Amino acid sequence: xxxxxxxxxxxxxxxxxxxxxxxxxxxxxxxxxxxxxxxxxxxxxxxxxxxxxxxxxxxxxxxxxxxxxxxxxxxxxxxxxxxxxxxxxxxxxxxxxxxxxxxxxxxxxxxxxxxxxxxxxxxxxxxxxxxxxxxxxxxxxxxxxxxxxxxxxxxxxxxxxxxxxxxxxxxxxxxxxxxxxxxxxxxxxxxxxxxxxxxxxxxxxxxxxxxxxxxxxxxxxxxxxxxxxxxxxxxxxxxxxxxxxxxxxxxxxxxxxxxxxxxxxxxxxxxxxxxxxxxxxxxxxxxxxxxxxxxxxxxxxxxxxxxxxxxxxxxxxxxxxxxxxxxxxxxxxxxxxxxxxx
Ligand code: SF4
Numbered sequence: 001x002x003x004x005x006x007x008x009x010x011x012x013x014x015x016x017x018x019x020x021x022x023x024x025x026x027x028x029x030x031x032x033x034x035x036x037x038x039x040x041x042x043x044x045x046x047x048x049x050x051x052x053x054x055x056x057x058x059x060x061x062x063x064x065x066x067x068x069x070x071x072x073x074x075x076x077x078x079x080x081x082x083x084x085x086x087x088x089x090x091x092x093x094x095x096x097x098x099x100x101x102x103x104x105x106x107x108x109x110x111x112x113x114x115x116x117x118x119x120x121x122x123x124x125x126x127x128x129x130x131x132x133x134x135x136x137x138x139x140x141x142x143x144x145x146x147x148x149x150x151x152x153x154x155x156x157x158x159x160x161x162x163x164x165x166x167x168x169x170x171x172x173x174x175x176x177x178x179x180x181x182x183x184x185x186x187x188x189x190x191x192x193x194x195x196x197x198x199x200x201x202x203x204x205x206x207x208x209x210x211x212x213x214x215x216x217x218x219x220x221x222x223x224x225x226x227x228x229x230x231x232x233x234x235x236x237x238x239x240x241x242x243x244x245x246x247x248x249x250x251x252x253x254x255x256x257x258x259x260x261x262x263x264x265x266x267x268x269x270x271x272x273x274x275x276x277x278x279x280x281x282x283x284x285x286x287x288x289x290x291x292x293x294x295x296x297x298x299x300x301x302x303x304x305x306x307x308x309x310x311x312x313x314x315x316x317x318x319x320x321x322x323x324x325x326x327x328x329x330x331x332x333x334x335x336x337x338x339x340x341x342x
Contacts, residue, residue, distance in 0.1 A: 006063060006067075006089070007063060007064050007065060007066055007067035007089060007136070008033075008037075008059065008063055008064070008065050008066075009037060009065065009066055009067055009136050009139070009140055009143070010067050010134065010136040010137075013030075016030060016033075017030055019062065023055070023059070023062070024058075025055050025058075029051065029055065032048070032050055032051060033048065033051065036048045036051075037065070038143070038182055041143055041144075041146045041147035042065075042147075043065075043066070043144075043147060044060075044065055045057075045059055045060045045065055064089070066140055066143070066144070067088060067089055067136050067137050067140050068086040068087065068088060068094075068140045068141065068144065069086065069087050070085070070086060070144060071085045071086060071087045071093065072084075072085040073148075080099060080100045080101070081097060081098070081099050082097070082098045083096075083097050083098075083336075084098065084141075084144065084145065084148075086140075086141065086144070088113075088133075088137060090131075092113045092130060092131060093113070094110045094113050094133070094137075094161055095110060095160060095161060095336045096108060096109050096110060096141040096144075096160055097160065097336070098145050098148070098149055098153075100150065103154075104154045104155050105149055105150075105151040105152065105153050105154050105155070106153070106154065106155040106156070106157060107141065107142055107145045107149075107153050107155075107157070108157050108159050108160045109138060109142065109156060109157070109158060109160050110133065110138075110141065110160035110161035110162055110336070111132075111133055111138060111158055111160070111161070111162040111164040111167045111170070111171050112129065112131065112132050112133060112161060112162025112163065112166065112167050113127070113130040113131045113133065113161065113162070114127035114128050114129045114130035114162070115127070115128075115161060115162045115166075116128070116129035116163070117163045117166070117194050117228075117230050118229045118230075119215075119217075119228050119229070119230075120226070120227045120228070120229075120295075120296070120297070121217075121227060121259060121261060121290065121293075121295070121297045123293045123336060124162065124336050132162075132166075132167040132170060133162070133167065133170060135170045135171075135173040135174040135177065136174075138170060138171065139174050139177055139178060139182075141160075142156060142178060142182070153184070154188060155188045155189075155190070156178060156184055156188065156189045156190070157189075157213075158171060158175075158190065158191045158192055159190070159192045160336055161336045163193065163194055163196065164191050164192065164193060165193045165196035165199035165200070165203075168199050168202070171191060172203075172206075175189050175208070175210055176208075179209075179210075186208065186209030186210050186211075187209060187210075187211060189210045189211065190211040190212070190213050190255070191203070191210050191211070191213070192212075192213040192214070192215060192257065193212070193213070193214055193215065194214075194215045194228060194230045195214060195215070195216075195228070195230050195231070195234050195239045196230070196234065197234040197238050197239055197242045200243065200245070200246055201242050201245055201246070203246070204242075204245055204246040204249040204250055207249070207250065209252075211252065211255070212246060212252070212254050213255040213256070213257055213286075214239070214243060214254055214255070214256050214257065215256075215257045215259070216239075216256045216257060216258050216274075217258055217259050217261075218231075218236070218264075218265050219270055219273035219274045219277050220236070220273065221235060221236045221237070223264070223265060224236050226264075227261070227264065236277075240277065240278075243256075243281060243283070244280075244281060247281065247282050247283075251282075253283055253284055254281070254283045254284075255285070255286055256278065256283055256284070256285045256286070257286050257288060258274065258286065258287050258288065259289075259290050260287055260288065260289045260290055260299070260300055260305060260308065261290050261297050261299075261300070262290070262298040262299060262301075262304070263298075263300075264297070266300040266304050266305070266308050267304075267307075268308060268310070268311040270308065271308050271309075271310075271312045274312065274315075275311075275312065275315045275316075278315070278317060283317050284317055284318040284319070284320065285312070285317060285318070285319045285320070286319075286320050286321075286322055287305075287308075287309065287312070287319060287320070287321045288321075288322045288324060289305055289321070289324075291324050309321065
């Protein structure tokens with residue numbers, strides 16, 4: 001990889017120190033630059049005012065600072081949700097979402113460009129799999145959004161484009177960095193999976209403190225296979241077993257996400273089956289009325305949603321409903337998709 005393909009933020013400490021040495025900079029500049037990047041979220045070399053101009057010029061000639069550049073922002077200043085279209089150095093596009101709620105500011109970040117998992121209701125699936133994001137391309141989404149956010153980011157969710165557990169190494173590396181180096185509490189970082197069972201067991205064994213969310217969306221093997229092909233590889237039973245294993249190992253609650261699809265998984269009887277499926281598991285369930293993307297699936301009407309929730313209120317676990325924000329700008333859950341190269 002040449003420097004032109006790599007950004008400064010993509011260099012590790014040894015590579016950075018070696019670069020600084022090559023261009024005649026003193027070692028203490030390393031800390032100063034790190035401070036500009038990770039504490040002040042600066043956008044470019046020019047902002048680094050305590051770095052001499054000739055050094056900034058040399059660095060800028062060598063390589064760009066950020067691995068991602070912002071190409072487009074959807075959503076106006078006062079809206080609760082904004083969507084950001086980024087471009088990588090290799091010319092691929094990806095999206096992240098910033099959401100303002102009462103007491104929290106959440107970023108939803110991508111872990112891959114496209115996705116191979118092929119959940120039938122998801123816009124990202126239509127792109128196919130294009131590439132894994134590097135750890136620094138994941139981190140850079142947060143750096144940009146922290147700079148542009150009206151409020152300090154409080155929560156990070158890996159629920160954007162891609163299946164995080166199919167890019168496990170880079171996702172964990174990025175999550176650890178966000179936790180250790182940038183100070184985001186591990187409990188405020190949630191990693192979501194469609195059900196990559198071996199990685200659910202692995203993250204349980206590795207005893208990370210991050211939160212886990214499982215995108216469940218169906219209550220029987222047959223129904224889940226119809227909408228989530230991953231069930232052909234890891235059955236619903238194996239998935240629930242891995243969730244039990246995760247809880248036994250970590251004693252941390254799992255969140256099950258359940259996208260409510262009209263006529264597919266939205267009847268009171270589905271609600272009843274959902275309760276028995278998760279019986280005995282320490283968890284909470286997050287119901288997400290579907291955000292339509294112009295495909296084969298629809299959001300149930302309000303009465304159907306109400307009846308489903310009425311049944312689910314009998315559950316021994318906590319149930320919340322996420323009325324996704326940003327559906328008008330296609331920033332809702334399952335709506336992220338971009339052209340492969342733009
Ligand atoms: S829902 Fe997640 S795992 Fe499924 S296709 Fe979409 S991005 Fe991939």
